[in-house]
Amino acid sequence: MKRILSGALIAAAAATTFGVPPAQAAPARLPAKPPPGGAVQAVSHVVSDAEVKATKAYWTPARMKAATPLNSRGSAGISPLSIPTAAHYAGNAKVGALFSNNGKGGHFCTASVIDSPKGTMLVTAGHCLYNASTHKYSTKVLYVPKYAAGKSPYGSYAVRKLFLTHGWLASGDADLDFGFATVSGRVESKTGAFSLSANQPGYNHRVTVIGYPGKNHNSSDKPITCTVNTYKQSKYQMGFDCRGYYGGTSGSPWTMPDSSSNRTLVIGVIGGYQQGGNVDWRSYSAVFDQDILNLFGYAMAHA
Secondary structure (H helix, E strand, O other): OOOEOOHHHOOOOOOEEEOOOOOOOOOOOOOOOOOOOOEOOEEEEEOOHHHHHHHHHHOOHHHHHHOEEOOOOEOOOOOOOOOOEOEEOOOOOOEEEEEEEOOOOEEEEEEEEEOOOOOOEEEEOHHHOEEOOOOEEOOOOEEEEOOEOOEOOOOOEEEEEEEEEHHHHHHOOHHHOOEEEEEOOOHHHHHOOEEEEEOOOOOOOEEEEEEOOOHHHOOOOOOEEEEEEEEEEEOOEEEEEOEOOOOOOOOOEEEEEEOOOOEEEEEEEOOOHHHHOOEOOEEEEEOOOHHHHHHHHHHHHHO
């Protein structure tokens, strides 16, 4: 869906990266309510102290191990033989499982730590934080970096604030299927962080994607990784082909190195078209452009 940016928020098309020091660029400050004309705007949701406490108590190792993927993705369709298969590996401290509970059992996605002034910021898919069909926020949201088989080597962090676009909340706009969350604790100081990058030129990039598939396709309950080339799906969507990205990998970061700064950039997350894809071997992301920079600026200003 084509989006309209308010004139004051339109930036140059050059690639933009937020990283150390993260506050070099002044964050965009957006009104909480959407203005007329369809301009992309940010919405925040604050979790109460009581809910944060309940979240930490709820997510025992047994419940984490029993959680199911938020979305199911099968192996339907015929995939080209040339498509690679993701490999299981020990994991990355900057990437973890994102658990939630809506009163009907535990579910999970994938999220990653993004460099920010307070060191508490995560990025994931919008649909992992808010169901645009039921118009309900995810509840009891807990982030566990480098999660594996019920273990939390870097601790666990209850989510305190959610940040999404009004377009995702109002209509589930696939081009806005991304969001940020802040957690209770400076997770970045323990795990390190990726740098958010947007307005990368073109659609063809070499990325590494880390995610957490459901245990029905991942008996080890550990993360997977695949390094692969991206391509244009549509004007505001990118895709990549690699087997193994079953349900649970929504929100998985698409990372690439930046040799000029020695940082690792996140240029997408599994989400967007078909909420990230309906088969395990083809995944999508909304293009990270000025819209996500505006949302990130708002999130940093209101974290």
